[in-house]
Amino acid sequence: MATAVWVLGLLGVALGALLGWVAVRFRRAGAPLADAIDKVLPQTQCGQCGFPGCRPYAEAIARGDADINQCPPGGEAGIRALAELLGREPKPLSADHGVEKPKVLAVIDEAECIGCTKCIQACPVDAIVGAPKRMHTVLDAECTGCELCIAPCPVDCITMVPARAGLAGWRPSRPLPRLTALVDAARLP
Amino acid sequence: MNAPQRLFAFPGGLRLPEHKDAATRAPSRACPLPPRLVLPLSQHAGQAARPEVAPGERVVRGQRIARAEGLGAHLHAPAAGVVVAIEDHPVPHASGLPAPCIVIDVDPAAGEAALLPALPDWPAIEPAALRARIEDAGIVGLGGAAFPTAGKLGRPIDLLVLNGAECEPWIACDEMLLRERAPAVRDGGRILARIVGASRIVLAIEDRMHGALAAAREALAGADDIAVVAVPTIYPEGGERQLIRVLTGAEVPSGGLPADLGVLCHNVGTAAAVADAVLRGLPLVERYVSVTGAGVADPVTLRAAIGTPIEWLVAQAGGYRADAERLVMGGPMMGRALPTDAVPLVKAANCVLVLTAAELRDDAPELPCIRCGECVRVCPARLLPQQLHWHLRAGDFDEVEAHALRDCIECGLCAHVCPSHIPLVEWYRWGKTELRVRAEDRRRSDLARERFEARKARLEREDAERAARLAARRASAPAATAGDADDPVAAALARAEAKKRGAATEDADGA
Numbered sequence: 001m002a003t004a005v006w007v008l009g010l011l012g013v014a015l016g017a018l019l020g021w022v023a024v025r026f027r028r029a030g031a032p033l034a035d036a037i038d039k040v041l042p043q044t045q046c047g048q049c050g051f052p053g054c055r056p057y058a059e060a061i062a063r064g065d066a067d068i069n070q071c072p073p074g075g076e077a078g079i080r081a082l083a084e085l086l087g088r089e090p091k092p093l094s095a096d097h098g099v100e101k102p103k104v105l106a107v108i109d110e111a112e113c114i115g116c117t118k119c120i121q122a123c124p125v126d127a128i129v130g131a132p133k134r135m136h137t138v139l140d141a142e143c144t145g146c147e148l149c150i151a152p153c154p155v156d157c158i159t160m161v162p163a164r165a166g167l168a169g170w171r172p173s174r175p176l177p178r179l180t181a182l183v184d185a186a187r188l189p
Numbered sequence: 190m191n192a193p194q195r196l197f198a199f200p201g202g203l204r205l206p207e208h209k210d211a212a213t214r215a216p217s218r219a220c221p222l223p224p225r226l227v228l229p230l231s232q233h234a235g236q237a238a239r240p241e242v243a244p245g246e247r248v249v250r251g252q253r254i255a256r257a258e259g260l261g262a263h264l265h266a267p268a269a270g271v272v273v274a275i276e277d278h279p280v281p282h283a284s285g286l287p288a289p290c291i292v293i294d295v296d297p298a299a300g301e302a303a304l305l306p307a308l309p310d311w312p313a314i315e316p317a318a319l320r321a322r323i324e325d326a327g328i329v330g331l332g333g334a335a336f337p338t339a340g341k342l343g344r345p346i347d348l349l350v351l352n353g354a355e356c357e358p359w360i361a362c363d364e365m366l367l368r369e370r371a372p373a374v375r376d377g378g379r380i381l382a383r384i385v386g387a388s389r390i391v392l393a394i395e396d397r398m399h400g401a402l403a404a405a406r407e408a409l410a411g412a413d414d415i416a417v418v419a420v421p422t423i424y425p426e427g428g429e430r431q432l433i434r435v436l437t438g439a440e441v442p443s444g445g446l447p448a449d450l451g452v453l454c455h456n457v458g459t460a461a462a463v464a465d466a467v468l469r470g471l472p473l474v475e476r477y478v479s480v481t482g483a484g485v486a487d488p489v490t491l492r493a494a495i496g497t498p499i500e501w502l503v504a505q506a507g508g509y510r511a512d513a514e515r516l517v518m519g520g521p522m523m524g525r526a527l528p529t530d531a532v533p534l535v536k537a538a539n540c541v542l543v544l545t546a547a548e549l550r551d552d553a554p555e556l557p558c559i560r561c562g563e564c565v566r567v568c569p570a571r572l573l574p575q576q577l578h579w580h581l582r583a584g585d586f587d588e589v590e591a592h593a594l595r596d597c598i599e600c601g602l603c604a605h606v607c608p609s610h611i612p613l614v615e616w617y618r619w620g621k622t623e624l625r626v627r628a629e630d631r632r633r634s635d636l637a638r639e640r641f642e643a644r645k646a647r648l649e650r651e652d653a654e655r656a657a658r659l660a661a662r663r664a665s666a667p668a669a670t671a672g673d674a675d676d677p678v679a680a681a682l683a684r685a686e687a688k689k690r691g692a693a694t695e696d697a698d699g700a
Contacts (some may be wrong), residue, residue, distance in 0.1 A: 043633075092325065125644065126640055
C-alpha cells in the first residue's frame with residue numbers, strides 16, 4: 001500500500017516537473033489564441049465592441065476581459081464561430097453593443113463635401129482618399145462599412161448604402177423543404 | 190486524322206427521353222422582327238456593357254450600341270430603329286429583378302445596315318486581328334454560359350473541340366444550325382483553330398442527330414482538317430468537361446480549365462457566329478432558338494434577333510396551349526423558370542420551353558433522404574450529392590468545400606433520379622452562392638486587417654517622429670545658449686544652423 005502511494009506520488013511529481021519544463025522550453029512566441037480569435041472577427045474595425053479595433057477586442061477576449069457577444073457586424077454567425085473556437089456556449093448578441101445589420105458601404109456626396117479631411121482621419125482602414133479643401137471619396141473595395149466617418153462629417157454628406165444591392169448582389173434563398181402530413185415535420189431540420 | 194476516333198466514357202450520366210422531334214420537324218424559320226427590341230446590357234459573364242447611344246438616337250442594324258467594360262462583350266443593334274429608352278426592364282434571370290436595358294423601336298426604314306468589313310482572306314490575317322474581330326463582334330459562348338469568346342482565345346491550344354453534342358432534352362437549336370449551316374460551323378472552327386494555333390479540330394455530334402451528322406460530313410467531304418465524331422447520346426455529354434473526357438480520356442482538373450490540357454471547347458453556334466463575324470462582318474445580333482415543349486401549339490426552331498420578347502417568340506410557335514403551365518429558358522434539366530414572358534431573348538438563350546402540368550413534378554412532396562445512392566451513380570462530376578446535401582442543410586460550409594461543390598455543373602441528374610424528390614440542385618445553387626460570398630467576405634476582412642495594421646503602424650511612426658523632432662529641438666536649444674558666453678560668433682552660427690535644420694524638417698513635413 002505504502003509503496004504504491006510512494007511510486008504514484010513520485011511519478012506524479014516527476015511528470016509534473018517534465019510538463020513544467022516543456023511549457024517553458026517550448027513556449028510559443030506571440031499570442032496564438034488572440035490570433036485565432038482575430039481570424040474569426042469580421043475586421044470591420046468599427047469599435048462597437050468597446051475596443052479600438054478587432055485586434056484589441058481579440059486580445060481582450062483571449063485575456064478574458066471581454067465576452068464573445070460584443071461584435072454586431074459578426075452577428076449570430078460570428079458568435080457561434082467564437083463559441084466553437086473557445087469551447088463555450090453561444091449567447092445572444094449583447095444589445096448594449098448594437099444590433100446586427102446587413103452589410104453597408106459609405107458613400108460621400110461629392111457635391112456637398114467641403115474637404116475637411118475629418119473623415120479621412122476617422123477611417124480605420126484608410127479607405128477614404130482626398131486632401132485638405134479637395135473633394136474626398138470612398139474606395140468601395142476597401143470600405144468595411146464601420147460608420148466611423150459619419151459622425152465627424154461637419155456637413156453630413158456621408159451616407160451608408162447596402163453593400164449587396166440589385167441584380168449583381170442577388171443571392172438565391174435557402175431552399176424550403178416541401179413537407180406534407182406524411183412526414184413527421186418535427187424530426188426534420 | 191482519318192483513323193476512327195477512339196472514344197471514352199465519362200462517369201455517371203443517363204439516357205433521357207429526347208423530345209427533339211418537336212423542334213426539328215420543319216426547317217428553321219426567320220422570326221419576323223417585333224415592334225420593339227429590349228437589349229440587356231449584361232448578357233454575358235463579367236461586367237455589364239456601357240451604353241454608347243442616347244434615347245432618341247437612330248441606330249442601324251449592326252451598329253455598336255454598348256461597349257464592353259473589363260471582361261465583357263460589346264452589344265450591337267439587331268435592327269434599324271430608334272432608341273426609345275435606356276431603363277430597367279425585366280430580364281431572364283433567376284432573381285426576377287429588372288436590369289438596365291437599351292430599348293429600340295424597330296423601324297426597318299431607319300437606315301442601311303452598318304456591318305464590319307468582311308475579311309474573306311482570313312487565312313492571311315494575323316491571329317491577333319482575327320481575335321480582335323471576334324471581340325468587335327460581341328461574340329459570347331452560345332452554348333449557355335455566355336462567356337466572352339475572345340477571352341478564351343489567349344492560350345496556346347492543341348485540340349479544338351466544336352461542341353455539337355446537344356444533350357439536353359427538347360433543345361434543338363444546334364441540331365438545326367448544323368443541318369442548315371454546317372459550312373459556317375466548319376469555317377468558324379478553322380478560324381478559331383488559326384487563332385489559338387490548334388493542330389487538330391474535332392466536331393463532336395451526338396449519334397442520334399442524324400441530319401446534323403449528314404450535313405457536317407457533307408460540308409467536310411474531301412477535307413481532312415476537321416474530324417466529325419459521332420458521340421453516344423448520354424446526358425450530360427455536351428458538358429465541356431464530359432465531352433473532353435469522351436474525346437480524349439483526360440479529365441479537366443478540379444478548379445482548372447480545359448486549356449490546362451491544351452484543349453479548347455466551343456459551341457457550334459459560337460463557331461458559326463465567328464464565321465459570320467469574319468466572313469460577312471456581321472456582329473452577333475441573332476441566333477437559333479428552339480421554341481418548344483408540350484405547352485406550345487406548333488414547336489419550331491427560329492432564327493431570331495437578340496432582344497426579341499419571349500412572348501413574340503411563343504406567338505411565332507402558335508402560342509400557348511391551354512394546359513401550358515411553366516415557361517423555362519433553357520432545357521428541362523438546367524433551364525431556369527421565367528416568371529413572365531415579357532423578358533427578351535438574350536445571347537445565351539438556346540431554348541424557350543413551355544411545360545405542361547403533367548411534366549412538372551416540383552410539387553411532389555419532399556421526403557427524407559433514404560441514402561439509396563442513385564444520385565452518386567448518375568453524377569457526371571463524381572461528387573457525393575447526398576453528402577453535399579447533408580452538409581448544406583447543416584450549414585457546414587467547410588465540409589461542403591471539402592466535398593468540392595464548386596465542381597458541380599448543375600446538370601440536374603441527381604434531383605431527377607432522387608426518389609425522395611429533394612430539390613438537390615436548388616441546394617447546390619444556394620450553396621455555391623454562399624461559398625462565393627464567404628470567400629469574398631474572407632478576402633475583404635483580410636484586406637481590412639492588413640490596412641488596419643498598416644494604419645496603426647503609420648500612426649505610431651508619425652508619433653515617434655514627432656517625439657524625436659521635439660527631443661532634437663530641446664537638445665539643440667541649451668547647446669546654443671551654453672556656447673553664448675564663450676564665443677558669440679560660434680553661438681550665432683549654431684543658432685542659424687539649428688533654425689535651418691528646423692525649417693528643413695518642417696518643409697519635409699509639409700511635403
